[in-house]
Amino acid sequence: MTPLRLLFLGDIVGRPGRRAVQALLPQLRARFQPHVVVANAENAAGGKGITPAVYEELRDLGIDVLTLGNHVYDQKDLLPAVDHLDRLVIPANLPPEAPGQRWVALDVENQTLVILNLLGRLFTGLYDNPFHTLDRLLEKIPEHAHVLVDFHAETTSEKLAFALDADGRVSAVVGTHTHVQTSDARILPRGTAYITDAGMCGGLDGVIGIRREEAIRRFRTGLPQPFTVEDRRPGVEGVFLTLGDPRHALAVEAFRMEVPAS
Numbered sequence: 051m052t053p054l055r056l057l058f059l060g061d062i063v064g065r066p067g068r069r070a071v072q073a074l075l076p077q078l079r080a081r082f083q084p085h086v087v088v089a090n091a092e093n094a095a096g097g098k099g100i101t102p103a104v105y106e107e108l109r110d111l112g113i114d115v116l117t118l119g120n121h122v123y124d125q126k127d128l129l130p131a132v133d134h135l136d137r138l139v140i141p142a143n144l145p146p147e148a149p150g151q152r153w154v155a156l157d158v159e160n161q162t163l164v165i166l167n168l169l170g171r172l173f174t175g176l177y178d179n180p181f182h183t184l185d186r187l188l189e190k191i192p193e194h195a196h197v198l199v200d201f202h203a204e205t206t207s208e209k210l211a212f213a214l215d216a217d218g219r220v221s222a223v224v225g226t227h228t229h230v231q232t233s234d235a236r237i238l239p240r241g242t243a244y245i246t247d248a249g250m251c252g253g254l255d256g257v258i259g260i261r262r263e264e265a266i267r268r269f270r271t272g273l274p275q276p277f278t279v280e281d282r283r284p285g286v287e288g289v290f291l292t293l294g295d296p297r298h299a300l301a302v303e304a305f306r307m308e309v310p311a312s
Contacts, residue, residue, distance in 0.1 A: 053293060057082055058198075058248055059088070059248070063093045070285055071286055075113075085158050090200055097259065102135065117165065118138070120202065133149050135151075141169040166220075168184065170204060172203065174204050199216065201213070204227060206232075213244045218297060221293045228247045229250035231250075237299055245302065252284065253283060254287075288304070288305060289304050
């Protein structure tokens, strides 16, 4: 069985994030030679949500599957189109009435790769329990399939607890949402690859992708503050995964790459 090589890009934030991906994805492809590229795109349109046009733009850049998060429907243009975007994955623990695909299954090197998206509940919203939702989904997914989970959650404790509960039952749990890459990429005891947060793609000189001056002003004053997407020091962060037998990973490596200054 050929090991599957997956490139996962952290949350793409606005136009600067999309431009950073455009500039650096060819180099990442050359370096890692991935079979599949996955990216979290829940901040891809103006910093909140995604539109059909941005979906097509990111697909044209060579991203195979796009996952979302708590800003899933923030862009009104998405709702009428979401059921027709076949490589876009919404969080599976949203209410049953929520439109969109709960997972994407790909045929890669004569193997099945399933990509899931789940939302944590601490400080994010009243969603269905992601632990129980994963249990139900795994009953429907063939045992021979590789399973990658984008767990979009706020707290490190919920992310780690979820990953340990899923250990040995999925191939990888990649944390997203906080936009700050963590240093804990590793293989868990039963074979699942894990990182608490893959990081982000966009202006790395800001505060989680927004202008630092505006974020600092909000924290210093406590007053409402409009946010602007950061465009300084553009770069990409993410993880490279190598999957072996179904539901087991061979390696996980975090990376960061910056667009060279002109």
